[in-house]
Amino acid sequence: MKNADTAVSFRTEIKSWLQKNCPISQRQPIIQKEQIWGGRNKHFYNDDARHWFEAARDRGFTAPEWPARYGGGGLSADQAAVLREEMQDLGCRPPLYDQGLWMLGPALLVFGTEAQKQRHLPAICRGEIRWAQGYSEPFAGSDLANLQTKAEDDGDFFKVTGSKIWTTRADAADWIFCLVRTDDSGPKQQGISFLLIDLASAGVSIAPIPLLSGDSDFCQTFFDDVRVPKDNLVGELHGGWAVAKEVLRHERQLMASFESMAEKPKLNIIDLFNEHMGNENAYGISSTDIRSRLASHLIRDSAVKQLGNRIAQQHEVQSVDSRLPLLMKYLSTREVQHKNEIILDILGTRGLSLASPDNPELYDSMVKQWAFDKALTIAGGTSEIQLNIIAKRALELPSASTPE
Numbered sequence: 001m002k003n004a005d006t007a008v009s010f011r012t013e014i015k016s017w018l019q020k021n022c023p024i025s026q027r028q029p030i031i032q033k034e035q036i037w038g039g040r041n042k043h044f045y046n047d048d049a050r051h052w053f054e055a056a057r058d059r060g061f062t063a064p065e066w067p068a069r070y071g072g073g074g075l076s077a078d079q080a081a082v083l084r085e086e087m088q089d090l091g092c093r094p095p096l097y098d099q100g101l102w103m104l105g106p107a108l109l110v111f112g113t114e115a116q117k118q119r120h121l122p123a124i125c126r127g128e129i130r131w132a133q134g135y136s137e138p139f140a141g142s143d144l145a146n147l148q149t150k151a152e153d154d155g156d157f158f159k160v161t162g163s164k165i166w167t168t169r170a171d172a173a174d175w176i177f178c179l180v181r182t183d184d185s186g187p188k189q190q191g192i193s194f195l196l197i198d199l200a201s202a203g204v205s206i207a208p209i210p211l212l213s214g215d216s217d218f219c220q221t222f223f224d225d226v227r228v229p230k231d232n233l234v235g236e237l238h239g240g241w242a243v244a245k246e247v248l249r250h251e252r253q254l255m256a257s258f259e260s261m262a263e264k265p266k267l268n269i270i271d272l273f274n275e276h277m278g279n280e281n282a283y284g285i286s287s288t289d290i291r292s293r294l295a296s297h298l299i300r301d302s303a304v305k306q307l308g309n310r311i312a313q314q315h316e317v318q319s320v321d322s323r324l325p326l327l328m329k330y331l332s333t334r335e336v337q338h339k340n341e342i343i344l345d346i347l348g349t350r351g352l353s354l355a356s357p358d359n360p361e362l363y364d365s366m367v368k369q370w371a372f373d374k375a376l377t378i379a380g381g382t383s384e385i386q387l388n389i390i391a392k393r394a395l396e397l398p399s400a401s402t403p404e
C-alpha cells in the first residue's frame, strides 16, 4: 500500500513538474530543425526550447536513469517509465538529442573508468559536448571488424591515422568515439580498441559528403597522425570490440524505437485512405489492393508495438530476453518502410510532388520521410546483417560469416 501511494505521488509530482516546466510550444510533434542538439555550438530555435532544455537538464531529465552524481536524474527503471509515460501523455519533445546520450554514455557507464565517467557523462547530460560515431570505414561497414584506422603506441599517447566514413554530423560535433586498430597480428575482432577523440585535435579534418537531396548530414572524418592521450582509451587495450557491441546494442534499440527520425507530420493513415482513395488512385492502383496492404500493415504494426511493450516491461523488471531487441530493430524499421510505401501509393501523384497546393508542408515531409526512412534498415547494421545475427543468436542456427 505504501509503495502504491509513493508511486502515485511520484506520478502526480512529475505531471505537475512537466506542466510547469514544459512550455506548450514544446508539446508539439518535433520537427527536425527545432531539435535541440548539444555541443559547444548549441543552438535553440526559440526561448521556449531553451527554457525546456534548461529545466530538464537541471532536473537530470536529459538522462533520467543515469546516476545523479554523473548529471542524470537518478531515477529507477519504474520511475523513468512514469516520466516517459507522462511526457508522452503531454506530448513533450525530447529535451536533448545527442549520440553521446543515446550510445556512448550507456557504454561508458559499463566500461568507463571513474575518471572517464566524471569527465564525460555530466558534459553529455548538460548538452555541453556533442558526440559523433566513428565506426564505419570505406572498407568496413557490415564487416566492421575489418577496420583499418590505426592507433600506434606513442608514449603517453596513441597516434591515430586513417579515416571514418558516414560520420553523421561530425562537422557539428565536438568529440568522436572511434574504433581503431591497435593490433593486426591475430583475429580481426581481437585487435580493436575504443578511443575518445577531441575533434579539435591537430591532424583531424572533416569533409561533408553532399547528398542528392542537397542536404549533407554525412561526413568523412580524416585522422592524420592525431595524438590522443592514453587516458581516452575505453575498456581494455585490444578489447574495444566488447565496448563497440554495447554501443551497437543501444544504437539498435534507438533505431527500433524511432518511428521516424525525419519530420513527423500529424497523419493518420486510415483518414488518409478515406480522404484520398476513390476506386483507384492516379496510377490505377485499386483501392482493394491498397485496402488489403493497409490491413496487413495495421496488423503487423500492432504486433510490433506489442513486442515493443513487452521489451519495455522486461526492461522495467530488468530481465530482458536479449533476442527480442534483435527482432525489434529488424521488424519495426521494415514496418515503417511498408507504411511509407502505402502512404505514397494512397497519395498517388500528389505523393510524387515535393509540394501540394492544399498542404505543402505535409506532402513535402511525406516524400522526405519516405526517402529518409530508407536509412533505418541500413544505419546501425543493415537488415541483412540483422537477419544473420538473429539466425545465429536468436535461432542458434549454424554459423554464417556474421561480423557481430
Ligand SMILES: Cc1cc2nc3c(=O)[nH]c(=O)nc-3n(C[C@H](O)[C@H](O)[C@H](O)COP(=O)(O)OP(=O)(O)OC[C@H]3O[C@@H](n4cnc5c(N)ncnc54)[C@H](O)[C@@H]3O)c2cc1C
Binding pocket: 132, 133, 134, 135, 136, 137, 140, 141, 142, 143, 164, 165, 166, 167, 168, 375, 376, 378, 379, 380, 381, 382, 383, 384, 385, 388, 401, 402
Ligand atoms: C542514416 C545513417 C547514418 C549513419 N551514421 C553513421 C555514423 O554516424 N557513424 C558510422 O560509423 N557509420 C554510420 N553509418 C554507416 C552504417 O553503419 C553503414 O552504412 C552500415 O553498417 C552498412 O555498411 P556499408 O554502408 O559499408 O554497406 P556494406 O557493408 O558495403 O553492405 C552493402 C550491402 O551488402 C549487404 N551485406 C554485406 N555483408 C553481408 C553479409 N555478410 N550477409 C548478407 N548481406 C550482406 C548489406 O546488407 C548491404 O545491403 C550510417 C548509415 C546511415 C544509413
